[in-house]
Amino acid sequence: MHQRKGVLVRPVERLSTEQIKMIDQASMAIFADPGIICYSDIAAGYFSDNGAAVVKNSGDGGTGWIIKIPEDMVRKVVTTAPSVVYLGARKEENRLILDAHEPRVRFVSGSETNVWLESVVRGYVGEDDPEDKLRLVRFIRRRGTVADLTRAAHVAEHLEHLDSFIRTVNIQDEDIEESTKDVNKFFACLNNMTKHVMGGLTDVSQLDNVIRMAEIIAGGNEALRGNPLVSFIACVCKSPLQMVADSAEKMIEVAKRGFPVVISSSPQGGSTAPVDEAGMIAQINAEILSGVVLAQLVKEGAPVLYGSVPTRARMEDLHDMYGAPEFNHYNVDCAQMARFYGLPCYSTAGIADTCVPGMQATVEKLLSHIYVPMSGAHYVHYAFGLLERTNTFSLEQAVLDDAHIGISKRLLAEPRVGPDEITEALKQIREVMSTSHRLFARYVRKKLHSGEIYPGYPFANDERDEVLLGAHERVKQLLEKPVPHLPQDVIEKIYQKVPGIVTRLKQEAKSE
Amino acid sequence: MNKDDLIKTICDNVIQGRRTKDDEGIDDSLSGTPGVVELVGEALAAEVSVQSILKEGLSRGMDIVGKKFEANEYFIPDMLAAAEAVSAAMDVLEPHIMKAGLEPKGQFVIATVLGDHHDIGKNIVAVLLKGAGFQVIDLGTDVPADRIIEAANKNNAQQVGLSALLTTTMPEMKTTIEAFKKAGLREKVKVLIGGAPTSKEFAKEIGADAHCKDAFEAIAVAESHAGSR
Numbered sequence: 001m002h003q004r005k006g007v008l009v010r011p012v013e014r015l016s017t018e019q020i021k022m023i024d025q026a027s028m029a030i031f032a033d034p035g036i037i038c039y040s041d042i043a044a045g046y047f048s049d050n051g052a053a054v055v056k057n058s059g060d061g062g063t064g065w066i067i068k069i070p071e072d073m074v075r076k077v078v079t080t081a082p083s084v085v086y087l088g089a090r091k092e093e094n095r096l097i098l099d100a101h102e103p104r105v106r107f108v109s110g111s112e113t114n115v116w117l118e119s120v121v122r123g124y125v126g127e128d129d130p131e132d133k134l135r136l137v138r139f140i141r142r143r144g145t146v147a148d149l150t151r152a153a154h155v156a157e158h159l160e161h162l163d164s165f166i167r168t169v170n171i172q173d174e175d176i177e178e179s180t181k182d183v184n185k186f187f188a189c190l191n192n193m194t195k196h197v198m199g200g201l202t203d204v205s206q207l208d209n210v211i212r213m214a215e216i217i218a219g220g221n222e223a224l225r226g227n228p229l230v231s232f233i234a235c236v237c238k239s240p241l242q243m244v245a246d247s248a249e250k251m252i253e254v255a256k257r258g259f260p261v262v263i264s265s266s267p268q269g270g271s272t273a274p275v276d277e278a279g280m281i282a283q284i285n286a287e288i289l290s291g292v293v294l295a296q297l298v299k300e301g302a303p304v305l306y307g308s309v310p311t312r313a314r315m316e317d318l319h320d321m322y323g324a325p326e327f328n329h330y331n332v333d334c335a336q337m338a339r340f341y342g343l344p345c346y347s348t349a350g351i352a353d354t355c356v357p358g359m360q361a362t363v364e365k366l367l368s369h370i371y372v373p374m375s376g377a378h379y380v381h382y383a384f385g386l387l388e389r390t391n392t393f394s395l396e397q398a399v400l401d402d403a404h405i406g407i408s409k410r411l412l413a414e415p416r417v418g419p420d421e422i423t424e425a426l427k428q429i430r431e432v433m434s435t436s437h438r439l440f441a442r443y444v445r446k447k448l449h450s451g452e453i454y455p456g457y458p459f460a461n462d463e464r465d466e467v468l469l470g471a472h473e474r475v476k477q478l479l480e481k482p483v484p485h486l487p488q489d490v491i492e493k494i495y496q497k498v499p500g501i502v503t504r505l506k507q508e509a510k511s512e
Numbered sequence: 513m514n515k516d517d518l519i520k521t522i523c524d525n526v527i528q529g530r531r532t533k534d535d536e537g538i539d540d541s542l543s544g545t546p547g548v549v550e551l552v553g554e555a556l557a558a559e560v561s562v563q564s565i566l567k568e569g570l571s572r573g574m575d576i577v578g579k580k581f582e583a584n585e586y587f588i589p590d591m592l593a594a595a596e597a598v599s600a601a602m603d604v605l606e607p608h609i610m611k612a613g614l615e616p617k618g619q620f621v622i623a624t625v626l627g628d629h630h631d632i633g634k635n636i637v638a639v640l641l642k643g644a645g646f647q648v649i650d651l652g653t654d655v656p657a658d659r660i661i662e663a664a665n666k667n668n669a670q671q672v673g674l675s676a677l678l679t680t681t682m683p684e685m686k687t688t689i690e691a692f693k694k695a696g697l698r699e700k701v702k703v704l705i706g707g708a709p710t711s712k713e714f715a716k717e718i719g720a721d722a723h724c725k726d727a728f729e730a731i732a733v734a735e736s737h738a739g740s741r
């Protein structure tokens with residue numbers, strides 16, 4: 001099977017085997033005491049039916065259940081989760097095989113930002129020196145719409161290093177209701193790109209409509225099973241250690257239908273989890289495992305991803321924070337924990353705390369764009385275009401992130417030293433030593449033109465920093481590239497069978 | 513191959529920087545096929561005129577490479593490899609150029625001056641000058657003035673290029689020029705200087721004929737000197 005390559009790395013082992021085992025044991029101890037608070041009667045039912053101790057929660061005014069998952073249940077059940085998860089795509093070469101035992105890293109967009117950063121280029125003249133002229137990219141914040149999501153999907157299709165798509169912007173159109181958000185969201189993505197589309201569900205009643213849409217595109221139920229074009233995200237646990245009814249039940253429905261689902265948890269070190277690595281990882285690990293266990297109790301063998309989104313809390317206001325070294329530590333540790341359980345890891349990198357593209361954003365993003373993938377996490381989300389923690393999305397930033405991820409991938413590539421390389425090297429050295437100029441430049445050419453060696457910073461400018469102008473131009477170029485719309489008859493069929501998709505999404509496809 | 517195809521293939525091989533059949537190119541399209549050295553041999557045997565080989569094969573190839581370089585499609589390694597291919601071809605052609613009564617571009621002696629071991633830039637200049645059709649006599653690095661004079665004299669050179677990368681060896685350029693004067697040879701040669709710390713002002717100060725900021729300027733200046741002879 002064809003698939004997107006991503007980058008195969010030699011994983012860094014931040015935690016020793018000893019430390020991994022300690023954290024695993026600590027998570028088991030958390031299951032025993034204090035346990036998980038569960039607000040879903042359905043989820044609690046699965047746990048008690050399978051032998052976990054479930055008692056009515058006497059705290060919290062008596063709502064929910066306290067669940068104590070026995071260690072042997074965790075051990076037995078977690079092994080039934082597949083270690084290889086397939087994510088399909090409209091184009092065969094865009095499919096992904098996430099294999100817990102192969103540290104191949106893929107980069108993915110993510111978040112559902114409320115703010116969309118629109119950009120314009122303006123000219124400026126120096127106050128003291130009218131000859132000193134500047135052109136700058138200026139940003140305007142506004143609410144995101146489904147048209148923005150369409151544009152983001154279109155650009156994402158053409159970003160070289162974006163391996164899979166999670167909707168980047170919250171669609172806040174007046175005519176799209178909560179109940180029809182999911183079908184609009186998934187259609188806007190699937191009709192504008194050929195990569196895998198993953199997303200959360202706003203309304204669980206829309207799950208079957210989304211699946212029907214994917215079936216029509218894939219060419220039937222059977223075809224969709226073999227090529228799952230869509231997958232889902234459920235934040236089963238709210239930190240600390242509380243299983244939420246709404247998302248647990250969404251996850252249950254997805255698991256029942258056998259679609260891949262991310263069991264994600266996002267504790268903040270210093271507010272909703274201990275700030276220290278040991279406590280943070282023990283807790284998030286327990287949160288994720290509780291969801292993994294539930295998924296397997298619902299359907300043995302349900303494909304799940306170990307969804308780790310650990311962040312640091314910002315001390316000024318207890319908002320989340322991503323440009324922190326601790327954020328990087330947490331995420332690398334989680335990738336190791338996922339590997340320990342044989343589960344593919346959904347991880348997090350590339351978010352800036354600042355609201356606009358620029359130096360701060362680059363520094364904050366680059367830290368995790370480089371370090372987190374070193375862990376060998378399989379599916380690194382949030383990696384494109386995110387600013388203001390995860391509240392703002394910018395296409396310019398996405399284009400920059402794509403370039404920087406490209407550099408990161410080169411950085412992480414495995415060394416190529418083998419008998420053939422040594423033979424070639426000796427040949428080169430001997431040949432060059434027999435020339436008068438002794439330059440190796442001739443032997444660079446093939447690799448230079450094939451793109452194998454680093455060509456230099458794509459937005460380089462020696463005179464002044466015009467990186468953002470370059471990114472702005474690049475966005476324009478990408479938006480001019482063809483949009484891989486679905487065939488017209490497929491679109492018609494979707495509109496017939498799936499209610500609630502706004503008509504302008506279909507017209508857009510027609511007019512191009 | 514007919515004559516036209518031969519010339520065109522020579523040109524293509526220059527663009528790919530292939531001297532002989534063993535050389536790799538920019539891609540694999542010509543792998544294993546004859547390079548310019550073999551092709552020029554074939555062309556001469558097929559009685560293709562020296563002029564056509566030079567003009568429509570080698571120079572045209574080099575022109576295309578130059579254009580691709582300006583368009584940021586090619587890089588310095590591509591220029592160097594193409595120039596190497598041309599200079600390898602020139603070695604084969606040399607005796608025939610004289611016979612054909614064509615005017616060669618002339619002899620160019622180049623060296624890094626005494627006390628200085630930097631030669632990357634000087635080598636680039638040497639390779640590209642060869643590729644442009646000059647006969648280059650490269651004396652290497654750390655070369656005292658008397659060896660430069662001796663070589664210029666012996667080869668009847670029209671031009672001399674001096675390279676220095678250290679502020680401490682720049683004065684040696686002046687010493688060399690003075691030595692040419694003393695030997696009564698200053699009028700017979702044009703002196704070009706280069707290397708990162710040198711400048712137009714410095715060239716003027718020490719009485720050099722030209723300063724070149726890079727290899728392209730070096731070719732332009734050397735060609736204008738050759739043309740005005």
Ligand code: B12
Pocket residue numbers: 622627628629630631632633634636637672673674675676677678679680704705706707708709723724725726727728730
């Ligand atoms: C590579 C290098 C070396 C290499 C040289 C390898 C080699 N095979 O040449 C090594 C490591 C050996 C070296 C040694 C030293 N180096 Co060094 N080196 C450099 C470096 C990094 C790059 C030079 C280079 O090759 N540039 C690339 C080429 C392509 O550019 P280029 O030479 O300018 O050539 C172009 C043009 O100038 C022009 N051109 C050049 N020559 C000519 C000639 C003619 C006729 C024409 C027309 C045009 C022309 O065309 C060329 C192509 O476009 C420079 C720093 C720098 N970034 O410039 C320091 C530098 C030149 N080195 C320096 C020093 C101090 C030294 C040492 C003294 C260090 C030491 N303490 O030992 C020794 C000197 C040894 C000696 N006696 O020469 C200093 C010089 C400072 C000064 N006082 O001027 C520099 C500037 C570094 C620094 N900032 O400190 N060095």
